[in-house]
Amino acid sequence: MRIVVLAGGIGGARFLRGLKAAVAPGDEITVIGNTGDDIHLFGLKVCPDLDTVMYTLGGGINEEQGWGRAAETWSVKEEMKAYGVGPDWFGLGDRDVATHVVRTQMLGAGYPLSAVTEALCARWQPGVRLIPMSDDRVETHILIDGEGGEGRRAVHFQEYWVRLHAGVPAHAIVPVGAEDAKPAPGVLEALAEADVILFPPSNPVVSIGTILSVPGIRAAVAGAAAPVVGLSPIVGGAPVRGMADKVLAAVGVESTADAVARHYGAELLDGWLVDTADAGAVAAVEAAGITCRAVPLLMTDPAATAAMARTALALAAEVRR
Numbered sequence: 543m544r545i546v547v548l549a550g551g552i553g554g555a556r557f558l559r560g561l562k563a564a565v566a567p568g569d570e571i572t573v574i575g576n577t578g579d580d581i582h583l584f585g586l587k588v589c590p591d592l593d594t595v596m597y598t599l600g601g602g603i604n605e606e607q608g609w610g611r612a613a614e615t616w617s618v619k620e621e622m623k624a625y626g627v628g629p630d631w632f633g634l635g636d637r638d639v640a641t642h643v644v645r646t647q648m649l650g651a652g653y654p655l656s657a658v659t660e661a662l663c664a665r666w667q668p669g670v671r672l673i674p675m676s677d678d679r680v681e682t683h684i685l686i687d688g689e690g691g692e693g694r695r696a697v698h699f700q701e702y703w704v705r706l707h708a709g710v711p712a713h714a715i716v717p718v719g720a721e722d723a724k725p726a727p728g729v730l731e732a733l734a735e736a737d738v739i740l741f742p743p744s745n746p747v748v749s750i751g752t753i754l755s756v757p758g759i760r761a762a763v764a765g766a767a768a769p770v771v772g773l774s775p776i777v778g779g780a781p782v783r784g785m786a787d788k789v790l791a792a793v794g795v796e797s798t799a800d801a802v803a804r805h806y807g808a809e810l811l812d813g814w815l816v817d818t819a820d821a822g823a824v825a826a827v828e829a830a831g832i833t834c835r836a837v838p839l840l841m842t843d844p845a846a847t848a849a850m851a852r853t854a855l856a857l858a859a860e861v862r863r
């Protein structure tokens with residue numbers, strides 16, 4: 543069976559670990575990763591979501607934090623600070639830096655991001671095929687109020703998310719460069735040949751929404767022969783982790799499990815899983831033409847996550863057209 547997953551960082555990566563435990567031998571998992579969070583820092587190209595997937599599945603992740611390398615040290619960061627060179631709000635650990643140096647060097651030599659990602663994965667052996675959504679540069683920017691209430695300004699997603707902790711109103715979310723971006727080699731083919739397409743509990747706006755903003759990808763998901771099943775990142779009216787409610791509000795979507803399903807819509811989704819806490823949302827989702835089940839959706843441990851993945855695959859089998 544060929545399974546294709548559209549993934550952001552932590553939510554996507556943790557789900558993928560459960561999915562790997564749930565599939566049968568011989569099943570192939572292709573991950574289309576979000577690159578809208580990518581940022582250039584100190585001359586280095588950083589791809590936080592691709593790296594979170596790679597480190598999590600490859601056994602190198604900092605488990606408690608959910609991002610970055612295990613047993614990390616921070617000498618580079620301290621040395622940059624001693625030079626007075628910022629930004630100091632983005633965590634670039636010493637071990638992690640090596641990944642960005644290798645990536646930047648390969649990009650500089652002319653390799654596309656998809657080939658670079660494959661090369662990095664040769665070390666990490668994530669057990670999935672990880673493809674960036676696009677080889678072209680796409681960077682999510684957030685429109686916020688200007689300093690001192692003067693007009694509005696756009697900041698990089700990481701500045702809004704990491705420095706500002708999504709603590710200021712977001713007026714618009716723009717995947718800069720997306721309209722001219724092409725899906726990376728293999729993305730459309732994987733979607734066309736998939737037996738199942740899954741939306742893990744990743745951020746619907748700045749992770750999965752950004753992937754879908756690359757021309758051709760949304761249509762490929764909507765037109766795929768495979769059933770599309772998603773899992774809600776919103777449980778009991780709030781994100782399980784992080785600040786997805788802030789970016790959902792910016793696109794006019796309530797932070798509820800059923801509003802997120804309706805935001806994707808029946809054009810994209812055939813099935814949707816909500817947490818048992820949101821069992822009351824099932825009817826509204828089904829009224830929108832999406833088959834819905836309420837099951838435990840907290841990725842508290844590998845077994846619970848694998849059970850979520852098995853339920854998603856079972857729902858996909860049920861709704862297969």
Ligand code: GDP
Pocket residue numbers: 549550551552553554555591594743744745746748749750773774775776777780781782783784785786839840841842
């Ligand atoms: P990011 O790029 O690191 O922000 O990660 P993703 O976009 O892949 O996933 C972020 C989303 O994962 C957040 O909106 C969380 O609500 C969701 N999430 C995290 N842990 C869980 C969990 O245990 N269960 C569910 N249902 N969602 C989760």
Ligand code: CA
Pocket residue numbers: 550551552576579590591748749
């Ligand atoms: Ca992300």
